[in-house]
Amino acid sequence: MSRTIKAQPLTAEAFAPFGAVLEATGTPDFMINAGLCGRHHDLARPETDADGAVSLSVGRSEAVTLPLSLSMMERHPHGSQAFVPMAGTRFLVIVAEDRYGTPGTPRAFLTNGSQGIQYKINCWHGVLAPLTGPSDFLIVDRVGPGGNLEEHHLTTPYTISTD
Numbered sequence: 001m002s003r004t005i006k007a008q009p010l011t012a013e014a015f016a017p018f019g020a021v022l023e024a025t026g027t028p029d030f031m032i033n034a035g036l037c038g039r040h041h042d043l044a045r046p047e048t049d050a051d052g053a054v055s056l057s058v059g060r061s062e063a064v065t066l067p068l069s070l071s072m073m074e075r076h077p078h079g080s081q082a083f084v085p086m087a088g089t090r091f092l093v094i095v096a097e098d099r100y101g102t103p104g105t106p107r108a109f110l111t112n113g114s115q116g117i118q119y120k121i122n123c124w125h126g127v128l129a130p131l132t133g134p135s136d137f138l139i140v141d142r143v144g145p146g147g148n149l150e151e152h153h154l155t156t157p158y159t160i161s162t163d
Helices: none
Strands: 003-006 019-022 030-032 037-039 053-061 068-075 081-085 091-096 107-110 116-119 135-143 150-161
Touching (some): 003 107, 116 135
Antiparallel strands (some): 053 135, 081 116, 081 135, 091 107
């Protein structure tokens, strides 16, 4: 048996309980680089515990195919995690609220290719899921001592679709 979740367009308001949407919308906050670059300032703040540090990495991910079978979710108890596509790649974002230490009912969002996301510390989420690939992503997350990955395998998978 499978349960179906329909992916919705990603908006800052809908995603707020899970983290931040990283995109340049509206008028820039101010200009930098001799007036050549409009800066959309302080869109998200990486979170880490006292033992960790913020790290910038690049990940290359294979594409997923929709509909997608979701059988595992993960979270990071010691730091936030952000993914920003480096080549305008649209990707699927799957999140869930915590329900007594396990993921609740997932929600799925489709980015528009010019959006990145930052998951809040301890937010249940699916794996990186670009719709074309292989695709490169800037990854901003915590490095440091201690395990910062918790996986939960779902008893009954969900099917994620756009229909």
